[in-house]
Amino acid sequence: MKKSDKVKLGLLLFTVGFLGVLSLLTMEIPIIEKLKTEMSDVFTPFQFKLLILINPTILLIIFTVIGTSLYSKTGFKLPVFEYLTRKDKLRINYKEIVKFGIAGGIVSGSLLSFISWIFSSNIPDALKNFSPNIFNRFFYGGITEEILMRFGLMTLFVWLLQMIFKRKDQWTYWSGILLSSLLFGIGHLPIVNGLVTDPSSSLILYIVLGNSLGGIIFGWLYWKRGLESAMIAHIVTHIIFLITGV
Template sequence: MSSAETAANRGASASSRRSFVRRSAALFALGLLGVAALGTTVATQLRSIPLPPGADLPLSVLVAVSLLPTALLLLVAVVVGTYCAPRAGFRSHVDDRVARGTPALANLRPELPTAVGVGLAAGVAIVGLDAVAALVIPEVAQLQRAGGTPSVAALLATVPFRFLYGGIVEELLLRWGFVSLLVYLGWRLVGTGVGPSRRVVWAGILVAAVVFGVGHLPALVGTAGSLGISASPGLVARTVLLNAVGGVAFGWLFWRKSLEAAMVGHAASHVVLVGASLLGMLV
């Protein structure tokens, strides 16, 4: 190889690395919107609980320390997804915008009806399944009666967190990072075809959906325990199932449309969940 070819290859490699960093930075910045929403929730919680002796740091420092693990996990997921997602056949309009200059909003617009429709359907399915679970699992009924949001104002205060953290950060973690990694590794291990098969993609979506559901169990156990409710196998199964329903719906949007479509669908599902909670409080 001539010196000119070597220099050209080095230049192309450096350009590729810079593009990778810019793409990762853009998605990480998008995710920071959700981290900021989480920060407001953490700040509210810290104001309402007594701090242990010696924890006399400013509230802003305590919030920043609390958010650091989430921010680091988000960064890892973004970097992993930026490498794996395009190779596994997934796309992000923000990623495409940074990499190739394509218009993100214009390309997302045709996907919005499907994203909103799937998200609303997922929300209705979750509410319906939860209602059925309350009829057959006593602990679910107890949790619904005892663990409701105390006021309309308190419920509405959760909306930014639901939309920005749930809709953006969880999709970057679960779909862009985790599903992309699973599908890419599955494809490389199977080693068939020019891209992942439907089976490999569905396996990644389903595994991530179940993990998404399992990830909600610590909060369930804490909430149930504070209310004196047993975290029975039925209550655990209901929690995993309801969250997995959303995970499958958002994973399908990620696969068939884009990361941003999955984000919109996730946010739309919370419209139904918040609406159902409001209806339950007002009726």
């Protein structure tokens, strides 16, 4: 892929990812009451929301650059995004991308809904009542998080492992999937800490386990079918959540 095409690819991914970041403006940011009181003396609620956008925007820039630089070296694909940005067009099997994305989303959504049911007695009401709107779920969850965690972080892990061990086999891909999925699960804990003053170990296990399992499915799809399939699966997962009330 030519350098100019990669620049276009990176800009396109950042643009669609930033739409997800902007969707955070439409949700209530969970922060503990003490912090909320302290911040109210300095910032208005809307100004505080704008500040919240800084961190994910910086991460989006960093991981978009990392992913764009390394994804082709590790063998990952972005069929649709590549088609939109490269001069030499490649044939795309849209049916496979959509089919695996929907199937992966159904499996992920059903599995995580079942896990939520198992841990339901350990989930505080504050967390049960916290429900991101459809824009947050689809744009930030389904698109931005996949650019950050799969395209950026997972690609980086796989590239590092392949460089260190001088091998490009299933072990390096699965290790990248598991590492990025674990961090994906841990990355959801700050929201929990903002809603629950003293989260229990069972609640922490539920958050990390549930999101990590979803990350494994999305990571496998990114590896085997491309980033777009992982995005579709993530969005379908949230559709299942809306149906099951998770």
